[in-house]
Amino acid sequence: MTEPLEQSAAVSESAGGEPTTGFELFPDRSVVAMRVDGELWDLAREVPAGSEPEAVLIDSADGLAILRHSAAHVLAQAVQSINPEAKLGIGPPVTDGFYYDFGVAEPFTPDDLKAFTKEMERIQRAGQRFRRRVVTEDEARTLFASEPFKLELIGLKGAVGESEDGESVEVGGAELTVYENVDPKSGDVIWKDLCRGPHVPSTRVLANGWALTRIAAAYWRGSEKNPQLQRIYGTAWPTKDDLRAYQERLEEAAKRDHRRLGAELDLFSFPDEIGSGLAVFHPKGGIIRQEMEQHALRRHREAGYNYVYTPHITKADLFWQSNHLVTYKEGMFPPIRMDEERDEFGEITKLGQDYYLKPMNCPMHILIYKERARSYRELPLRLQENGTVYRNELSGALHGLTRVRGFTQDDAHLFVTPEQLETEVAKVLEFVISMLRDFGLTEFELELSMKDDEKGKWIGSEEFWQSSTDALRHVALASGLKLTEVAGEAAFYGPKIDLKTRDAIGRVWQLSTVQVDPNLPERFELEFTDSDGAKKRPIMIHRALFGSIERFFAILLEHYAGAFPLWLSPVQVVGIPVADEYADYLGGVIDRLRGEGVRAELDASDDRMQKKIRTHTKAKVPVQLIAGEEDRAAGAVSFRFRDGSQRNGVPVAEAAALIRAAIADRRQVLTADDLG
RNA sequence: GCCGACUUGGCGCAAUUGGUAGCGCACCCGACUUGUAAUCGGGCGGUUGCGGGUUCAAGUCCCGCAGUCGGCUCCA
Structure with missing residues (x-):
């Protein structure tokens, strides 16, 4: 561009x-x-x-949106020309493309998509003009009398003002406008849509840089209470070459999909017998995860966190007290009933007790705080746990390791005085970023979620919201990172800062979250004795750095496309003898490395050297050590790296030192130069 | 949960209009092994996700269930 x-x-x-x-x-x-x-x-x-x-x-952000929105119109025209009964929903531009929703009796099929594509090509070639026309509300109602969804949007205009992103595309402007597609030769109006515009001058501008990508269902106006419409997604670019480049990007992303790499590299799986959204980590995945956890644990200890352990299940009482059984019930697994007794007729003779799998760790950490009286001298008290929680996610929401039903939060709850809030949040933020950098992530941005003016959605005093939001904003601004403020996205009890990161191919992931919570301390009546002897109430900060360890694992896996930095690699070094005769010599080198704590293996199988190189390159082992006659004679080894580069004849002691240093530095090693 | 598509040995894929399953990799056995991405030969392995139905005949058609995938909703 x-x-x-x-x-x-x-x-x-x-x-x-x-x-x-x-x-x-x-x-x-x-x-x-x-x-x-x-x-x-x-x-x-x-x-x-x-x-x-x-x-x-055309290649500016606005230009692309206009192009894509215009493509959506062409799609809608194509659909209605083939199926005049299809009712129009909305058709906004989205990242990389567009969609249009239709109310139809029968869902679309892949064959329909082909037919729509052909028709769109015809419309594109015809070079129809987009003509803007300002209409009154009455005129609009007449024009779209047979379009119930459009009529609903016309009715909404003015009533609620600018609302959801998609709808504003239709009726967002100051006046109601209709866009007519006009045949350039006859001047006839071929099709029209209620739309704010603007549009490209002619359908010919689409220039074959588009494609219909998939069919999906979507609830009308985004609410599951509404009927589902059929949505057709497409992508659109200024030129055919841009389209092709986009499709190649998608293929690249698919290659590093963590679900695919997880199977290929034998890291984890989801056995059907265990259940949807419940992962098992295989030995190699286990090593990576363990390294991640151990590094994080070490850093937490250095930063003054206290590691705790809590159970996976609890009596219902705890979640009644925390109110989760009111605010989060639908996200919890159904209860396990214990100790209930019944007679021969099935009548209950002894009441049972309900136990729940925990969907959150906070109430348990609170109980640790509450176990004895606390002094201001103990604050901030930082309780940390890799706590495994279980949430009853909708089956359709599950996705690899990023959306599961059982996952482990690298959770911590910080109990602070109101005065300590800002400093502690600042510390957390600094800590998060420094830790994520250890894992090779470098691009971060922040999102400050605040309350909005909606009544009844928020609890707590106005003063609290004001001061805590200010504190978070202050910390966020001081970080120098890009900050987006979003009203209405806060937790019901307090504001939060979320940290997002950009991975190697530019995708944005939300990782860490830092939430201010005066509510649970209130519900559990937490106290500390201040220096003046008065009992006061602490504020709680919920924070997770990785968010979920499983999810962070997936993000790293995709970020590195499976080629982890040396310290995280399941196998760090593999020894490949040029021929059988050198297996003993190279085995000695491998043993030495293992003795020094390096995860090193010797490939003494019957395969030929070339085959072994191929095997271990595909397994993304960072360091291959090769030895034949020359190396043995010199007491040396030869390196081969992931990209095929080499460093030959390195004395064994030096080789070992280089490898250990690269591990200690948590270095990414893709090529010979990376070894230092 | 809702809509749609898909489900063939561990993995990736084949099986003309329905005519009773093939290939590659992996795995096992044997031989081979001299410098940087596939040595050769042989072998094992599937009642085609599960359960019904239609048919002389079902991997191919129909119904139900489960799982996966793409969306919606939700979200770490």
Whole structure:
């Protein structure tokens, strides 16, 4: 993509001049719209005297959105031309593409998709113009009399103002507008849609840079109480080459999908016999996970955290007291009834006791705090646990290791005085980032989730929200990271900061969360004795760095595409003798490395050297040590790295030192130069 | 949970309009082994996710269930 050109044009105020359109101002074909006084306009519109329109290029963010939204219109026209009964939902642009929702009696099939594609190609070739028309609400109701969803949107306009992203595309503007697709030869209106616009000048601008990608169902206006519509997703780009590049990116991403790598590298699986969303880690995955956990544990200890252990199940009482059985019941597994007794007729003779699998660790940590009286001298008290929790996620929501039913939070609960809140949050944030850097992540951004004005959704005093939100914002700003503030996304009891990271191929993942909570201390009546002897209530900070260890494992796996840094690699070094005769010599080197704590193995199988190299390269082993006559004679070994590069004839002692250093430095080793 | 698609030996895939399952890798056995991504030969392995049904005949068609995948909703 090219840098957007700084194109703008001042419209002269010379009296008597012809009205000027965007087409005249911006004859360049790569301009798809213009920005007039901050608003996006169609090029066909007449520019008022005195304004200074700017060009919107097709490969700018706005330009792409316009292109994609226009593609959505072409899709909708194609669908209705083939199936006139299809009712129009909404059709906004999304990341990399667009979708359009339709109300239809029968779900779409892959064959339908092919037919729609052909029809879209025909519409594209026809070079239809998009024509904007301002209408009154009554006119709109008449025009879309047979489109129930559009009528609903017309009714919504003004009633609630700008709401959900998708809907604003239809009726978000100041006035109601309709876009008509006009045949360039006859001038006939072929199709129309309620739409804020703007659009590309002609369907020909689509230039074959699009493709329909999948069919899905989606609830109307995003609520599961509403009927489901059929959604068709597509992708659209300025050129066919851009489209192809995008498709290649998808293939790259698919190759590093953690579910695929997990099976290929023998790291973990989800046996059907155990149940959906419940993972088992295999030996190699176990090593990676253990290294991750051990490193994190060490760092937590250094940072003043106290490790605790708590059970996986508890009597219902605990979650009644925490209120989770009210606020989080649907996320919990059903109870296990204990000690109930019945007579021969099935009548209960002794009441039982319900136990629940824990979906959260906090109440248990709170009980540890509560076990005895606490002094201000103990605060901040940091209780940490890799606590395994169980949540009854909807079956359709499960996804590899990133969305499971049993997972382990690297959880901690920090009990602080109100005065300590800000400093402690600052410490947490610094700690998180430093730790994530240890794992090779480098790009971070923050999101501050705050309350909004919705009534009844939030608890706690206005002062608390004000001061704690300010504290979080202050810390976030001081970090220097990019900060996004989102109103309405806070937990019901307090604000939070979430940390997001960008992986090797640019995808953004939410990892850490830091939440301020005065609610649970209140519910559990937590106290500490302050220096003046008064009993006071601590504030609790919930925080998880990885979020979920399983999920973080998946993120790292995809980030590294399976090629972990040396310290995390299940097998760090594999010895490959050039021929059988050198197996003993190389075995000695491998034994030495093992003695020094390196995960090293000798491949003494009957395979030939070349085959072994292939096998271990595919297994993404970072260091292959090869030895034949030359190496043995010199008391040396030869290195082969993941990218095929070599370093030959390195004396054994030096080789061992290099390997140990790379492990200690947590270095990524892909090529010879990485070894130092 | 909802909508749709998919489900063939450990993995990746084949099986013309329904005519009673093949290949590669992996695995096992034997031989081979001299410098950086596949040595050769032989062998084991599937009542085609599970349960019904239609048919002379079902991996292929129909129904139910489970699981997986793509979305929606939700979310660490």
